[in-house]
Amino acid sequence: MVVWERPEPSSRPVPAPLSRERIVRAAIELADADGMEAVSLRKVAAALEVGPMRLYGYIETKEELLDLMVDAVHGEIRPGGDGWREALRSLAETTRKAVHRHEWFADLIGGRPQLGPHALARGEAVLAAMGGVDVDLAMPVVTAVDAYVIGAVRREIAERRAERATGMDKEQWQRTFGPYLKRKFATGRFPALSTVVHDAVHLDADETFRMGLEFVLDGIEVRISRDSRP
Incomplete structure (x- = not known):
């Protein structure tokens, strides 16, 4: 059973009540402060002032912890706007902001498909906004924007x-x-x-990102328009 569906242990009384949410929040705080090398089950347990074995009832492996951390950040990515173009622009910009808040996220984004509840909700919101786009184009279009964003933010983080x-x-x-x-x-x-x-003209990082994104969206619009002709 995947971690998102596995029941949590029964709650225990203070002084150290636990939950997956508390564990993930502590891990994200460690990663935000000192990078991914600061994250281990032992270090998270120390931050929560509990023994490492307490965590294993909630999370079995470090890989599960990373999956939960990534999904938590996906909860900060909220595509919005009317129509596919605004939704994709919002997806790109909110993803970039999430990476800037959580630098370590740049190293994990774009790997294996993310199947946590927040990632699924993010995907549903974007694809729902693609309602006027041919179903065979919807995923390639989103993938193209994701690829641009991942490359751009990884370069920005590398420069930092x-x-x-x-x-x-x-x-x-x-x-x-x-x-x-x-x-x-x-x-x-x-x-x-x-x-x-x-x-x-020498653009700053924000201008460079937005201009590159508009290049991608313009190309997508041309393709969608071409394929929608009778």
């Missing part, structure tokens, strides 16, 4: 981690490597790249 590892923010990085790029561009071997670096 690089800043922490090197101690250099974007401006410091540019000052450090700017002279090197100028020397390379001066050779004349990279004219297209030089033009983009010097002349193109």
